[in-house]
């Protein structure tokens with residue numbers, strides 16, 4: 001029997017009072033903490049007799065160290081950082097300024113370079129960064145300001161009081177596979193906070209609880225997602241210049257699937273390359289890690305990588321749904337920022353600047369609220385701040401971008417073109433969307449010898465030089481978890497996996513998980529001869545399973561704090 005991870009019931013837990021708790025130490029959470037600190041410092045300078053303390057402001061981060069769970073391409077639009085920390089460029093860990101871009105359309109053996117780079121993909125003035133190094137650096141700034149950052153602590157549950165969020169419960173540590181306390185058991189803390197800010201990244205688990213509890217998705221488009229699978233390579237000198245950017249569309253995806261690749265030149269002959277696959281594909285055998293391997297076998301890409309070596313691997317989901325999928329972002333005692341809210345411009349493939357700006361606006365809202373008698377009730381202005389800021393200006397004109405591709409690549413290009421001329425409206429002001437998992441077809445509705453099937457066979461093992469199987473790639477993610485703990489992938493009904501999914505969809509969890517967490521193993525007493533088996537310690541926290549499972553019976557919850565990938569340099 002699989003025992004799933006959740007806070008133990010009936011436990012006496014230490015209590016801590018907090019003014020503000022920020023859950024998540026990524027770009028949004030750290031920008032929020034830093035901006036809040038700046039506002040408090042400014043206030044304390046101007047009003048020496050009315051000092052505001054930073055002592056009870058906390059950032060919780062589930063990784064052992066800041067930045068370890070952060071993954072992105074990444075290109076940074078500097079707009080938000082210019083506002084947050086003028087002069088940041090001289091001090092921040094930047095790989096290169098973008099100097100050259102090109103966009104290619106690929107077929108299996110050929111390529112076509114677009115004569116002009118489409119405006120949304122023009123990146124001059126942006127910076128190639130390792131988001132891991134960048135977040136570590138930002139975290140040092142936050143800690144130097146006197147804000148406490150608790151690393152290795154995941155938010156396990158929201159603390160609720162009627163219609164208010166009153167804080168966060170952190171994860172219990174030292175629980176074994178069967179759900180019993182071990183000798184090193186430590187109960188989670190109840191952090192009673194006046195203001196809780198969720199900055200957990202895409203498909204945050206507390207954000208999911210909040211959306212469900214208060215029906216925040218009512219009247220909104222369902223959020224849609226992509227998953228980016230990334231490898232970092234070291235190449236022979238001179239192959240790709242630092243600051244060179246290449247995007248591709250087309251192969252190995254078909255026109256029914258959404259996605260594309262990036263290649264960014266870093267300094268030191270390091271190259272970031274990856275493939276984002278839209279999590280709204282029809283064929284249940286599509287495998288995003290395999291898509292990346294097929295992509296590298298294209299003659300153009302293979303020649304770029306020849307003689308190089310794989311250094312790191314990772315995967316992360318990203319929210320594509322845009323403006324109409326963003327839930328209400330504040331309520332009694334809570335705000336949602338960054339990828340957790342869905343602040344990402346899918347047309348430009350960029351979200352870090354929006355995450356930072358949303359964190360800053362949340363800080364400004366929290367700062368004002370902290371000076372009232374009831375801070376929890378004073379967060380309503382956050383939504384207006386977002387709408388009237390340049391986040392609104394940037395996201396409104398692309399509000400229908402991703403939905404336009406629901407009918408496939410060519411229809412999507414038609415809608416994208418039309419939206420350019422109509423201020424983002426296209427054929428109607430609001431395009432609706434289907435959740436991505438609902439677009440997955442059953443096995444008997446897709447051709448037996450589809451492109452996805454062929455790719456799976458071609459890449460099953462990898463050649464160990466250019467292409468890799470999942471376990472080899474996974475080894476390069478540095479993923480580590482405490483082995484003796486309950487599974488943090490909660491499958492609400494494993495009978496569905498063993499009796500229905502196996503023949504209806506062919507167990508797509510085996511394919512969409514980029515870390516080989518899900519396996520269907522032979523079992524003589526199972527109705528279909530196989531049963532689901534989990535390897536939770538492989539998990540790289542990408543959340544794809546929570547998003548793409550066709551029956552929506554998988555819930556990702558945080559494992560014991562400190563566990564997960566180690567995206568050093570990614």
Ligand code: SF4
Nearest residue numbers: 513539540542543545
């Ligand atoms: Fe991603 Fe889920 Fe696999 Fe973990 S188990 S790596 S969250 S798909």
